[in-house]
Amino acid sequence: MANYEQLGVKPIINAAGTFTKFSGSLMDEEVLDAMKEASKQFVDVNELLEATGDYLANLLEVDSALVTSGAAAGMAQTTAACMAGSDPHAIRSLPDTEGLNDEVVVMRSHRNPYDQAMSGVGANFVEVGNAIETFQWELDAAISEDTAAVAYFVQSSMLEASLTLEEVLEVAHSNEIPVICDAAAEIPPANNLSKFAHQGADIVLFSGGKELRGPQSSGLVIGRSDIIETARLHGPPKHNIGRPMKIDKETVMGLVRAVELYLEEDHQARMDQWKDQVSKVVNGLEDLDGVSVKSGYPAQPFCQPATIPRVYLKFDENVTDLNREQVKELLMEGEPPIATETYNDSLVINPHMLQKGEEETVIRRLKEIVIK
Numbered sequence: 001m002a003n004y005e006q007l008g009v010k011p012i013i014n015a016a017g018t019f020t021k022f023s024g025s026l027m028d029e030e031v032l033d034a035m036k037e038a039s040k041q042f043v044d045v046n047e048l049l050e051a052t053g054d055y056l057a058n059l060l061e062v063d064s065a066l067v068t069s070g071a072a073a074g075m076a077q078t079t080a081a082c083m084a085g086s087d088p089h090a091i092r093s094l095p096d097t098e099g100l101n102d103e104v105v106v107m108r109s110h111r112n113p114y115d116q117a118m119s120g121v122g123a124n125f126v127e128v129g130n131a132i133e134t135f136q137w138e139l140d141a142a143i144s145e146d147t148a149a150v151a152y153f154v155q156s157s158m159l160e161a162s163l164t165l166e167e168v169l170e171v172a173h174s175n176e177i178p179v180i181c182d183a184a185a186e187i188p189p190a191n192n193l194s195k196f197a198h199q200g201a202d203i204v205l206f207s208g209g210k211e212l213r214g215p216q217s218s219g220l221v222i223g224r225s226d227i228i229e230t231a232r233l234h235g236p237p238k239h240n241i242g243r244p245m246k247i248d249k250e251t252v253m254g255l256v257r258a259v260e261l262y263l264e265e266d267h268q269a270r271m272d273q274w275k276d277q278v279s280k281v282v283n284g285l286e287d288l289d290g291v292s293v294k295s296g297y298p299a300q301p302f303c304q305p306a307t308i309p310r311v312y313l314k315f316d317e318n319v320t321d322l323n324r325e326q327v328k329e330l331l332m333e334g335e336p337p338i339a340t341e342t343y344n345d346s347l348v349i350n351p352h353m354l355q356k357g358e359e360e361t362v363i364r365r366l367k368e369i370v371i372k
């Protein structure tokens, strides 16, 4: 039987975070059990998506919910819904948007590599603001009769150039335009799961395969029932632009179980574990020559979630003969491979996906690399 070892695929220690390229997160046994249970019988997938959506909406105390094959799939399907609605001809025409309202207004400071999920289904971005500031009147002026939605990427709200979600909702809603809010990696804190919807965001997207620790190819859409009902028409198993974003019954039921478990989880205990791992790494490395070690929280967007502490390591090249990029590479090439990220002049250790005790291996490997 082929397994990772036989294939020569080396399991890694993940000190980087819930990156898709490092396979997201690890599922609990209970999630795997739910998937296995789901695999034993046939179901009508449309019925399953509706029933699980109702169940999750109830659990999260939101209007409506839909399980998709990822936050990006949710972004694509809800954007398609906002542009083409429920007209069968328009649904089949996407990504050709001729005759449809196909503009998505977005702050320049919010543009990011995930937003192709929106342009890919035919949306045209109308950008407002600049790298320094954005005003509500700019957003207001950019909304026209061609506007389908306003996009809001929660992590970009860390930038000073960004309007707050409240400010965006105020302008969008006064123009009767929905706001699609990408919060894929914005938990923890756990209460963010319903917070943005309760603030009035029309659609909010989360990854199932990051902090929720559901199947990696799952996503959660919550929000306004009319938009979600329409989004169902644009998603699998129906034949439409969302068809390649197919989702299986096992993944759907795995995500449902993951959300149930997440709501019951002791979030403080996990936070305490991350803090403990961070302080162990700091203590374990602070005496190393040529290395400065400190802990802290990310202050920049696209380093998520910002609520989890990190270790920042700086290397004095005169002493260590290595810079942060070289250390990152050596960690990844070593035994076992350890995935990390760099930011500015630092190597960053993120405890989010470190399993208990793995911080000791991280400390050992860093010492082996730096002490020669």
Ligand SMILES: *Cc1c(COP(=O)(O)O)cnc(C)c1O
Pocket (backbone or CB within 6 Å): 020, 069, 070, 071, 072, 073, 114, 153, 155, 182, 183, 184, 185, 206, 207, 208, 209, 218, 219
């Ligand atoms: C991870 C991520 C996505 C994509 O989520 P998937 O569930 O992998 O599709 C979208 N937006 C942001 C900001 C993300 O971090």
